[in-house]
Amino acid sequence: MFGWEFPPHHSGGLGIACLGLTRALSALGYQLVFVMPKKLPVGAQWAKFVFADMPEVKAIGVHSFAMPYGTGTRVVYGQDGAPVYGWNLYGEVVRYASTGAQIAAREDCDVIYAHDWLSFGAGIEAARATGKPLIVHVHATEYDRCGGPWGINPDVYAIEKRGMEIADAVIAVSEYTKNIIVREYGIRAEKVHVVHNGIDAATMPQAGTTLSRLRELKRSGYAIVLFLGRVTLQKGPDYFLRVAQRVRQKNPKVLFVMSGSGDMEAQMMRYAAQLGIADKVLFTGFVSGSERHEMYVAANLFVMPSVSEPFGITTLEAMRLGTPVLISKQSGVSEAVNHVLKADFWDVEDMTNKILAVVGYAGLSETLSQNGSREAEGLTWDRAAQKVDNIIENVLKSRV
Amino acid sequence: MNSMRTVCFYFQVHQPYRVKRYRVFDIGNDPEYFNDRGETNLNNRRIVEKVAQKSYIPATRMILYLLRAHPEFRVSFSFSGIVLEQLERWAPEALDLFKQVVDTGRAEVLGETYYHSLAFFYSRGEFERQVAKHRELVRRIFGVWPRVFRNTELSYRNDLAHWAEGSGYAGILAEGWDPILGWRSPNYLYRPQGTERIKLLLKNYKLSDDIAFRFSSRSWSEWPLTAEKFGQWLSSSGGDTINLFMDYETFGEHQWEDTGIFKFLERLPSEVFKNPELCFRTPSEVIALHDVKDHVDMQHVVTWADTDRDLTAWVGNPMQEAAINQIYALEDAVLEKNDPKLLEDWRRLQTSDHFYYMCTKWFQDGDVHAYFSPYESPYDAYIAYMNALSDLRLRLGK
Numbered sequence: 152m153f154g155w156e157f158p159p160h161h162s163g164g165l166g167i168a169c170l171g172l173t174r175a176l177s178a179l180g181y182q183l184v185f186v187m188p189k190k191l192p193v194g195a196q197w198a199k200f201v202f203a204d205m206p207e208v209k210a211i212g213v214h215s216f217a218m219p220y221g222t223g224t225r226v227v228y229g230q231d232g233a234p235v236y237g238w239n240l241y242g243e244v245v246r247y248a249s250t251g252a253q254i255a256a257r258e259d260c261d262v263i264y265a266h267d268w269l270s271f272g273a274g275i276e277a278a279r280a281t282g283k284p285l286i287v288h289v290h291a292t293e294y295d296r297c298g299g300p301w302g303i304n305p306d307v308y309a310i311e312k313r314g315m316e317i318a319d320a321v322i323a324v325s326e327y328t329k330n331i332i333v334r335e336y337g338i339r340a341e342k343v344h345v346v347h348n349g350i351d352a353a354t355m356p357q358a359g360t361t362l363s364r365l366r367e368l369k370r371s372g373y374a375i376v377l378f379l380g381r382v383t384l385q386k387g388p389d390y391f392l393r394v395a396q397r398v399r400q401k402n403p404k405v406l407f408v409m410s411g412s413g414d415m416e417a418q419m420m421r422y423a424a425q426l427g428i429a430d431k432v433l434f435t436g437f438v439s440g441s442e443r444h445e446m447y448v449a450a451n452l453f454v455m456p457s458v459s460e461p462f463g464i465t466t467l468e469a470m471r472l473g474t475p476v477l478i479s480k481q482s483g484v485s486e487a488v489n490h491v492l493k494a495d496f497w498d499v500e501d502m503t504n505k506i507l508a509v510v511g512y513a514g515l516s517e518t519l520s521q522n523g524s525r526e527a528e529g530l531t532w533d534r535a536a537q538k539v540d541n542i543i544e545n546v547l548k549s550r551v
Numbered sequence: 552m553n554s555m556r557t558v559c560f561y562f563q564v565h566q567p568y569r570v571k572r573y574r575v576f577d578i579g580n581d582p583e584y585f586n587d588r589g590e591t592n593l594n595n596r597r598i599v600e601k602v603a604q605k606s607y608i609p610a611t612r613m614i615l616y617l618l619r620a621h622p623e624f625r626v627s628f629s630f631s632g633i634v635l636e637q638l639e640r641w642a643p644e645a646l647d648l649f650k651q652v653v654d655t656g657r658a659e660v661l662g663e664t665y666y667h668s669l670a671f672f673y674s675r676g677e678f679e680r681q682v683a684k685h686r687e688l689v690r691r692i693f694g695v696w697p698r699v700f701r702n703t704e705l706s707y708r709n710d711l712a713h714w715a716e717g718s719g720y721a722g723i724l725a726e727g728w729d730p731i732l733g734w735r736s737p738n739y740l741y742r743p744q745g746t747e748r749i750k751l752l753l754k755n756y757k758l759s760d761d762i763a764f765r766f767s768s769r770s771w772s773e774w775p776l777t778a779e780k781f782g783q784w785l786s787s788s789g790g791d792t793i794n795l796f797m798d799y800e801t802f803g804e805h806q807w808e809d810t811g812i813f814k815f816l817e818r819l820p821s822e823v824f825k826n827p828e829l830c831f832r833t834p835s836e837v838i839a840l841h842d843v844k845d846h847v848d849m850q851h852v853v854t855w856a857d858t859d860r861d862l863t864a865w866v867g868n869p870m871q872e873a874a875i876n877q878i879y880a881l882e883d884a885v886l887e888k889n890d891p892k893l894l895e896d897w898r899r900l901q902t903s904d905h906f907y908y909m910c911t912k913w914f915q916d917g918d919v920h921a922y923f924s925p926y927e928s929p930y931d932a933y934i935a936y937m938n939a940l941s942d943l944r945l946r947l948g949k
């Protein structure tokens with residue numbers, strides 16, 4: 152299984168999904184070798200970890216893997232907020248791909264499984280070298296990252312498309328993502344299987360007690376509305392602030408917290424000032440682990456206004472902790488859950504209406520909280536792994 | 552003892568005034584809560600017109616035909632006041648057919664609350680005012696005076712029977728729910744605990760639901776249900792009376808015409824008359840014909856809703872409780888204001904359907920359409936309702 156990140160070294164949902172899925176698959180009897188491009192202090196007792204930059208792994212030439220070097224501007228952040236993978240992300244991806252064949256040849260395996268475009272190259276090489284079937288798991292597409300077809304990176308698109316074409320089966324994290332895969336990448340619908348992400352105790356952020364400031368504000372009568380995610384176009388932080396401005400006009404006792412880092416962070420701080428709501432918006436920067444847990448618990452409402460969200464695992468985290476949730480309909484998770492509020496990301500009025508209702512009307516947050524946490528408890532990784540197991544079985548059968 | 556066994560039909564006719572998608576920005580700006588004019592299922596006029604075409608008009612034509620074809624055929628109806636109002640405005644043809652049916656003298660009209668509310672359990676004064684207002688409307692439209700009472704959603708408790716007896720009703724309707732009846736059959740009349748004269752008619756829910764819910768269900772082992780087969784089931788049922796209580800929308804709306812529901816209704820009387828011991832009777836006639844067999848004690852509310860048969864479909868979660876408590880908390884202020892439009896809006900907001908739309912107990916995976924709601928989710932229903940309520944409070948100066 153080729154991945155790119157794994158907790159505690161992860162920037163978002165991909166790492167958490169890899170943790171949840173590998174654990175549940177191993178419980179079903181799978182023996183997993185989890186390959187990462189770079190040596191990092193990660194581990195889990197249910198999988199063997201292999202790092203592609205270990206001295207015994209030699210980078211070898213990659214054939215027919217055309218890709219420019221040095222144009223990457225994406226950065227993957229680690230737990231401490233520092234970049235794990237450098238600015239030259241493509242260089243890393245190509246180096247990773249070149250080691251795929253060698254690693255796979257050393258490890259005895261039945262199926263090659265690659266998570267997202269960063270690992271597709273390594274997966275393809277591994278499948279080619281071993282003749283084993285390839286499954287690619289799509290957690291996000293270039294279309295989501297760019298918030299639509301404008302400005303997509305043609306090289307990333309090409310890697311994604313090639314990986315999905317060569318793969319024996321494609322796993323999408325939602326119907327929403329499957330639609331993009333079929334429509335924008337021209338992949339046959341029968342080949343694309345939907346497996347919703349899950350949540351369980353192992354993938355939950357742990358409790359902590361460090362955020363006394365938030366608790367103080369809450370005690371003084373403020374309601375807290377939380378954004379938690381990368382501060383980037385795809386996640387709709389600008390819509391969050393526009394909603395904040397509308398809410399403030401009706402109810403000044405609502406505080407908006409923007410948690411996360413990203414390429415739009417500075418821009419959002421300026422935007423909040425422009426909107427005249429700088430006093431109502433708190434920017435926390437990147438949070439993880441126990442701080443994340445506390446953010447969810449402190450919040451009266453978690454908002455995920457994503458412009459395009461393949462799934463949105465944070466929604467399950469908030470629900471599981473009993474925090475009411477408002478999500479955009481342009482998200483994969485919205486097809487998997489009922490006990491949340493939903494709005495179109497661009498419908499600032501509707502989101503404002505719903506936020507004010509949660510803050511103002513007795514019974515709403517209690518009902519969302521009770522029903523939401525119960526619903527999230529049923530959406531386990533075991534359930535997701537069961538579906539993946541069926542897909543793997545069918546792929547192996549069709550190879551015989 | 553009388554050896555005739557009676558078949559007693561009661562059809563519920565009701566449509567609420569659904570609250571439009573009333574947003575927080577409308578509070579203080581828009582005093583109209585029920586006037587959606589779009590292509591949605593919140594457009595009350597559109598729904599009444601649709602249901603009239605699909606159900607009320609064809610079904611009532613059929614009933615009228617059956618009453619003319621069979622002098623021994625009988626039915627009874629309970630109409631909410633607000634459905635009668637809406638029919639008067641938007642589907643007068645349907646209302647006219649109902650009048651013709653009642654004019655035959657062989658169709659009884661039952662008493663209920665004007666606003667199809669749960670007021671009995673929240674405000675006795677308001678409940679009585681709504682019952683009186685309903686009685687006036689029934690008298691004006693049909694020229695009759697209800698003698699048998701049925702409360703919203705067939706909700707019932709001992710004290711409701713006490714009230715009905717004290718108010719002069721000869722009979723009252725309730726669900727024939729086994730856990731309460733025990734070994735007793737719903738096919739007899741009973742005396743409510745603590746009363747002396749009034750008689751209790753219980754719904755035979757198995758046979759009623761065979762028509763109302765299972766009729767078109769192909770996974771049901773008895774599908775397709777023919778009038779002949781159902782006639783035989785009635786024939787072989789014991790007891791004094793078989794009470795078939797259901798929503799009138801069963802005919803044409805819940806069970807579409809192409810399921811054969813109208814053909815079924817058309818043929819049923821002839822099948823029943825094949826057995827000379829069976830006859831159709833109205834609730835008042837059933838009460839006159841049969842004696843009570845035993846006392847029935849219902850200390851807790853019983854309704855005809857889902858598998859729980861209680862009020863949890865209307866007041867089972869914190870949203871529903873907040874909404875219903877807050878609407879009744881405004882009673883004194885509303886009455887004091889003495890503003891007819893405000894009073895009317897407050898009462899329309901008491902209709903039980905609003906709270907039903909907020910129910911979350913069936914809103915689980917893949918089960919979203921297991922019950923009918925014009926809202927995207929129970930949460931959306933609650934938000935629209937509470938926004939409207941906030942505006943009402945503003946109008947009250949509170």
